[in-house]
Amino acid sequence: MSDELISKKELLELTGISYGQLYRWKRKNLIPEEWFVRKSSFTGQETFFPKEKMLTRIDKILNMKDDLSLDELADVFSPNPGEITLQRQSILERNIVSKLTFELYMQHHEPSDWFSFDQILCMYVLETMLKNGSITQVEGEILIQTMEDHYGAFAGTDCELALIRKMGVPMFALLPASCEVHFDRDVKWVSRISLSQCIQELKLKIGESEG
Structure with missing residues (x-):
């Protein structure tokens, strides 16, 4: 069982987010590093993502970003729950x-x-x-x-x-x-x-x- 991949270009077009937003969310750990998959293509190296996971994550970020800061969102998506x-x-x-x-x-x-x-x-x-x-x-x-x-x-x-x-x-x-x-x-x-x-x-x- 494996996720269908989506290219970076297709992802940006489908979700309407910008290149800058995508990599800002990456820097803030809202999107895991391992979801950025580098693969060879006819144009050279291209970045792909697990399609279902990325679309779900971006939808959640867009729905919550008006109520939570990027740092607060990073805590929500972090696998480390702290001392709860x-x-x-x-x-x-x-x-x-x-x-x-x-x-x-x-x-x-x-x-x-x-x-x-x-x-x-x-x-x-x-x-x-x-x-x-x-x-x-x-x-x-x-x-x-x-x-x-x-x-x-x-x-x-x-x-x-x-x-x-x-x-x-x-x-x-x-x-x-x-x-x-x-x-x-x-x-x-x-x-x-x-x-x-x-x-x-x-x-x-x-x-x-x-x-």
């Missing part, structure tokens, strides 16, 4: 996740009043996949274990949570973003979620509830 912690009551009252999701998560943890950002992220991913029908509650337990066992190895980098099934048996994997993975023909891709995107959504959700 929330209490149980805040998580539920602010509707960051549902009571059902929270209780499912807590079945595997000691009672606690405070939760780290990584813990809240795990709950948020769990809720996202439960809501879109990708997983059952039983599979949610496997998701929690996978996130807690392996997400630390990817913290601060762009990664994805993948769900596949073979003969009805679910398997989760954490993968570097946009890497190509190939399985035998009996394996079915069910879902592949960008954790960086989940982090952005969660940061915005927490920020909105604090505002």
Whole structure:
């Protein structure tokens, strides 16, 4: 699985942004360096981008830039959430996740009043996949274990949570973003979620509830 690429020229024409805006956003870390892909073309070297990711990111920047500074936007898009912690009551009252999701998560943890950002992220991913029908509650337990066992190895980098099934048996994997993975023909891709995107959504959700 890999993203379709779009050239820099096509990107600027399609979005209406300028060359200067694109590289200013790059300098401010609103767009990751690794999304600027240099490839050979008949005119020499040309810059390409993962099309879907770039169009989604530019749309978000344009929609939020009137309310947030570039530095504030950079914090939203950064994979590093800082020292964000929330209490149980805040998580539920602010509707960051549902009571059902929270209780499912807590079945595997000691009672606690405070939760780290990584813990809240795990709950948020769990809720996202439960809501879109990708997983059952039983599979949610496997998701929690996978996130807690392996997400630390990817913290601060762009990664994805993948769900596949073979003969009805679910398997989760954490993968570097946009890497190509190939399985035998009996394996079915069910879902592949960008954790960086989940982090952005969660940061915005927490920020909105604090505002």
